[in-house]
Amino acid sequence: MGNKYCLNIDQIPIELRLILKIIVITDDNNLVETVKEFKDINWEYFLELAMHHRIYPLLYRKLNGIDYNLIPSYVLNTLQEAFKRNTFKMLQLSGEIEHVNKVFEENQIRMLVLKGPVLSKDLYGDLSLRTCGDLDLLVSINDLEKVDNLLLMQGYIKEKNINKELNDWKWRKHHIGYIHPLKKIIIEIHWRLNPFPGTGPKFEDLWFRKRRSALSSNPLYYLGIEDLFLFLVSHGARHGWFRIRWLVDINQIVKQKIDWDFLLKLLKKYQYLPVGGQAVVLASALLDTPIKTESRILLKGNLSKKLAQAAIFYLENTVNIHTESIPKDVSDYHKRHLFSILTKRQKCLYILSFLYPYPIDVETLPLSKPFRILYFPLRPFLWAWRKTKKHSLIKM
Structure with a gap:
């Protein structure tokens, strides 16, 4: 094990720093003492951050049942209600995954679950401890038309049609969304792990390394652990790690039995070594995630730490890049950050892509x-x- 990485987090709200402390503490007595140390907490903002970072299930599990008067009752009640709603949501999504998986299986379509309840079961051992807004499913690009027809037959509506006139959608985009108007469930169908200029293993390779989920008694498959790590760090980096939940996922996955030699080969091949290091540094600095000796190659030089420090901006300003209207300064910062996480080769490809017609x-x-x-x-x-x-x- 290595030493903990340190980043400048002085400008992170005190409420978020308390949340981070609560997440990593395992002893109830230490938890009480930690909460006592934090003064002048704005509990309304504490709740707002808990919801923003999608971390309220873990907070509720940590705080529930502890007998002390340091936290207002309405805070615990709000967390409890959110926890219950999330549990019902995850059960609903679990049922829908099984239904879609059965429909796909009957039509000879191979499917890999990327996140959702399957990830919650794998990383946390409990559906209720992770939130999920939609279902992310990966299929072969050759099956997209068939998948489209099947989902429409199941009552789903395509959120937005893809313009296929120039055939650039295959590499510029990586997923398409569907929504069920009655079930209020969104499914994102992916044909690649990341959008251009990001790359990733081919579907056949991912399928070969797949794992069977314990979520269902029927065959339900998801990414192999090394492929999952690659996907999680590339996804988190692309979003600036603006939700702590994604870093908690990293904290959980590094506790599993990873083949680090194979993982490092994957990250190097698909040019994700810098963002892999960024994720490790952030998890270490914010969640006390231990840095394993085998992973230290990710931390060579200063790039990983520099990228990790740059991501702190999103936590300092409670950024949500999924909102329709993003302040210009945040938007400009995010564009620069997206460019900074690219390798030299990816930057060249990105710039050259503007010459390709839209x-x-x-x-x-x-x-x-x-x-x-x-x-x-x-x-x-x-x-x-x-x-x-x-x-x-x-x-x-």
Whole structure:
């Protein structure tokens, strides 16, 4: 084991620092003493952060049943109600996973569960201890049309159609969402783990290394542990780790039996060594996650620590990049952060991708299929035309 990493977290709200302390403490007496140490807690903000970071199930489990008067009763009651709602939600999602899995199996479609109740069962051993907003399922890109038809037959509605005219969707995007209007369940169907310029193992390789979930008595599969680690760190980094829940997942997964040699090969092959190190540093600094000797190659140089410190911005400002209106300064920071976590090769590919035509180019200048090759040399001019037109409309 290695020493704990330290980051500058002085600007993180005191309420969040208390939450982090509560999460990592295992002894009830230490928990009471820790809460006593924190003065002038804004308990309304404490609850707001608990909900924002989707960490309230763990907080409730930690605080429930402890006999002391340090925490207002309404705080515990609010956590209890949220805990109950989440438990019912997870049970509903578990039932839906089994239903969808059965439909897919009957139609010879292989499916891997990425997160949701399966992840909660694997990492926490309890459905109720992790929150989940939707179901993320990975299928082969060759089965997408079949999956689309099956979900529509089950009453799901596609949230947004993908423009497939230029065939760029296969690599620019990585999932499509469906919602069931009656069940109020959202399913995201993935055909790759990460959007461009991120990469990842092919579906066949992931399927070969799959594990069977204990969530269901019927065959229900999810990612192998090393593939799951790669997915979790790439997902967390892409979102700036703005939810503590994702770091708690990292804290839980490193406690499992990981083949670190194979994992490091995976991270290196798919260019996720920097974000793997970022995740380890953040988990160590915020959750006292022990750094295993085998993982120390992730921490060579200063890049991992630099990326980890940059992610603290999201915790200092309680950022949610999923909201429709993000302040410009936050939006600009997030764009810079996304670029910073890319390797040199990924940055080059990202910049070059702007030369590849977008569906909006087809809307700007419709051309028949035989002439669509012209979109490549015309793209800079079409982009300039749209900018000029937009500028003219603003002036008017």
